[in-house]
Amino acid sequence: MRPRILRALGLALGLAALLLLPRFVSSYKLLTYTRLLLLAVMAQGWNFLGGYTGYASFGNVAYFGMGAYTTGLLMIGRWHVPFFPALLSGAILSAAFAALLGLPILRLKGHYFAIATLGVAEALRQVADTWDSVTAGSTGIDLPLKTEGEFFYYTALGLVVLGIGLTFALARSKVGFAWVAIREDQDAARMVGIATTRYKVLAYALSAAFAALAGGVTAYQNIHVAPGDFFRIDYTLESIIAVVIGGPGTVLGPLLGAGIYQLLSTYVWSHFLELHPTVLGTLIIFFVVFLPRGLVPLFRAARSLRQSGERFRWRSLFANVRAHRVT
Amino acid sequence: MAFAELSQVFVNALLLTGILALVAVGFSLVWGIMNIVNLAHGAFIVLGAYLTYALHEWMGVDPFLTIPLSMAALFLLGYGIQRLLINQIIRAPLLATFLLTFGLEILLVNLLNFFFKADLRSVTTPYSGSGFSIGPARVPYIRLAALLISLFLVLALGAFLRRTRTGRAIRATGMDIDAARLTGVKVAKIYAVTFAIGAAMAGAAGSLLSLSVPFDPTAGSSYTQRAFVVCVLGGLGNVVNVIIGATIFAFVEVFVGSRLPSLAQAITFALLVLLLIWRPQGIAGKSV
Numbered sequence: 046m047r048p049r050i051l052r053a054l055g056l057a058l059g060l061a062a063l064l065l066l067p068r069f070v071s072s073y074k075l076l077t078y079t080r081l082l083l084l085a086v087m088a089q090g091w092n093f094l095g096g097y098t099g100y101a102s103f104g105n106v107a108y109f110g111m112g113a114y115t116t117g118l119l120m121i122g123r124w125h126v127p128f129f130p131a132l133l134s135g136a137i138l139s140a141a142f143a144a145l146l147g148l149p150i151l152r153l154k155g156h157y158f159a160i161a162t163l164g165v166a167e168a169l170r171q172v173a174d175t176w177d178s179v180t181a182g183s184t185g186i187d188l189p190l191k192t193e194g195e196f197f198y199y200t201a202l203g204l205v206v207l208g209i210g211l212t213f214a215l216a217r218s219k220v221g222f223a224w225v226a227i228r229e230d231q232d233a234a235r236m237v238g239i240a241t242t243r244y245k246v247l248a249y250a251l252s253a254a255f256a257a258l259a260g261g262v263t264a265y266q267n268i269h270v271a272p273g274d275f276f277r278i279d280y281t282l283e284s285i286i287a288v289v290i291g292g293p294g295t296v297l298g299p300l301l302g303a304g305i306y307q308l309l310s311t312y313v314w315s316h317f318l319e320l321h322p323t324v325l326g327t328l329i330i331f332f333v334v335f336l337p338r339g340l341v342p343l344f345r346a347a348r349s350l351r352q353s354g355e356r357f358r359w360r361s362l363f364a365n366v367r368a369h370r371v372t
Numbered sequence: 373m374a375f376a377e378l379s380q381v382f383v384n385a386l387l388l389t390g391i392l393a394l395v396a397v398g399f400s401l402v403w404g405i406m407n408i409v410n411l412a413h414g415a416f417i418v419l420g421a422y423l424t425y426a427l428h429e430w431m432g433v434d435p436f437l438t439i440p441l442s443m444a445a446l447f448l449l450g451y452g453i454q455r456l457l458i459n460q461i462i463r464a465p466l467l468a469t470f471l472l473t474f475g476l477e478i479l480l481v482n483l484l485n486f487f488f489k490a491d492l493r494s495v496t497t498p499y500s501g502s503g504f505s506i507g508p509a510r511v512p513y514i515r516l517a518a519l520l521i522s523l524f525l526v527l528a529l530g531a532f533l534r535r536t537r538t539g540r541a542i543r544a545t546g547m548d549i550d551a552a553r554l555t556g557v558k559v560a561k562i563y564a565v566t567f568a569i570g571a572a573m574a575g576a577a578g579s580l581l582s583l584s585v586p587f588d589p590t591a592g593s594s595y596t597q598r599a600f601v602v603c604v605l606g607g608l609g610n611v612v613n614v615i616i617g618a619t620i621f622a623f624v625e626v627f628v629g630s631r632l633p634s635l636a637q638a639i640t641f642a643l644l645v646l647l648l649i650w651r652p653q654g655i656a657g658k659s660v
Binding site: 095099101103146149150152153156157159160161163164165167168169171172174175282285289319320321322323325326327328329330333334337365366368369370371372 | 403409457459460461462463464465466467468470471472474475476477478479480481482483485486549559560563597600604634635637638640641642644645648649
């Protein structure tokens with residue numbers, strides 16, 4: 046009972062700090078934090094599928110872009126839809142598209158699915174680039190101007206809280222157990238009667254919806270949506286990195302990973318601009334080799350170590366390698 | 373479509389087939405034997421292209437003579453990467469090796485960007501523009517040579533895997549790692565050699581491509597995707613499958629590219645998704 050109260054208290058404190066943050070930082074800094082939260086939203090989306098079911102999507106930017114375009118087009122179109130309904134429509138449309146697409150491609154094995162998603166993202170970029178009458182081609186579309194940084198910050202924060210709540214609830218429900226069962230052994234999961242495709246499609250649609258939400262907010266904040274800016278694979282990459290750092294298949298991992306990644310990335314940008322991707326690549330390799338479960342499980346392990354009074358052993362860092370290497 | 377255009381499309385597709393097969397054969401080998409989808413494969417190809425570029429531009433070596441050099445360099449690089457990095461976690465779930473090669477790709481592309489800058493490069497020789505005509509279709513010498521060299525290398529790899537001791541050890545490891553180990557195969561070493569051969573083939577493909585296609589450090593990922601599509605079309609497990617896959621893909625790509633260039637990739641991938649739904653094991657392949 047005790048640790049649970051402590052944890053709830055910690056979460057409440059963290060949330061309060063995030064709520065009060067805009068009062069204490071400059072509007073430029075606030076932009077970085079908004080970006081951090083939006084990255085967390087996208088990472089939370091990736092986590093549903095990549096973290097819980099183990100299916101890596103390399104094309105979530107497709108839905109980021111789709112959400113951005115849908116939000117933008119609805120806002121500037123004939124009906125001048127207000128922002129939030131437009132954002133929601135983008136999320137629903139992306140989820141529906143992902144569900145339709147996922148139905149066939151999620152039957153495929155892991156690599157086939159991964160590359161298919163990569164192709165879908167590229168294909169959508171070409172469509173946005175070519176479909177002049179709707180998307181204005183490579184010029185892109187302009188959204189109504191809105192300059193209040195706090196509005197975007199709080200919107201992003203609201204989405205992150207929604208993501209945490211949803212992940213928490215789903216992870217402890219039948220759905221979450223089905224996802225983990227699929228990740229651990231898909232054939233066995235099917236054998237015990239789990240409708241694997243249906244659960245994978247649900248995860249994929251959720252992940253598309255969250256990517257679309259992040260895309261829609263980013264679109265409104267940037268005022269301008271063009272294929273080159275919104276279908277950049279970097280957005281997919283960053284969300285994967287955030288999840289891998291934080292801990293795939295954990296509730297708070299995506300937010301933690303997004304935080305560490307964004308702060309690190311800002312630091313690297315300002316110090317070694319040209320080698321920025323090298324640092325990212327090295328980070329991915331490091332985490333995959335030494336900490337494939339991310340930081341959240343590491344914290345858990347550290348706590349249980351403290352409680353049992355044992356010393357930390359560096360050897361434990363090589364546990365993953367010892368278990369999976371070939372000699 | 374007029375006859376002249378059609379015959380040019382046909383010739384272009386034929387010329388593309390060889391180089392595509394070479395692009396895909398290393399990828400297919402690594403995937404088939406070790407179940408690694410190597411996302412850094414395209415980066416290896418671009419690395420080969422830059423090696424040729426550097427040797428040609430700075431030392432005046434003929435581009436065709438750089439092929440063995442870039443194969444040797446990438447063999448060593450591939451051996452090191454597999455031995456030191458991928459072998460360490462190869463038995464982890466698929467996502468791990470996938471992400472690992474993904475990280476490698478980002479790293480290699482960025483380093484190339486750092487040393488060679490992001491400018492579009494190409495290798496031009498005195499004989500670059502020349503060629504001959506078959507009826508209305510034009511055949512550049514360079515691309516014909518690329519076709520022949522590619523086919524030679526792909527078939528040579530096939531013979532190597534079938535006839536030599538090391539080749540048989542590679543195939544045995546791919547079929548059953550435990551049985552291979554019991555018969556005395558040093559699995560870690562064989563894995564490293566397999567990955568090294570895959571990288572060397574990518575290096576050769578890069579050297580050849582540098583002669584006919586302009587490239588920059590990010591050009592690789594489109595080759596990784598093509599190699600993947602070729603493997604899916606043809607199926608894994610045999611160099612003949614790679615050639616079949618490359619032929620189909622080359623004809624689709626050249627034909628779509630001549631009609632709707634701006635949507636070429638979108639259409640190619642739509643076809644791929646349809647194919648995967650229809651036959652997940654590929655057109656020519658047995659079930660995976």
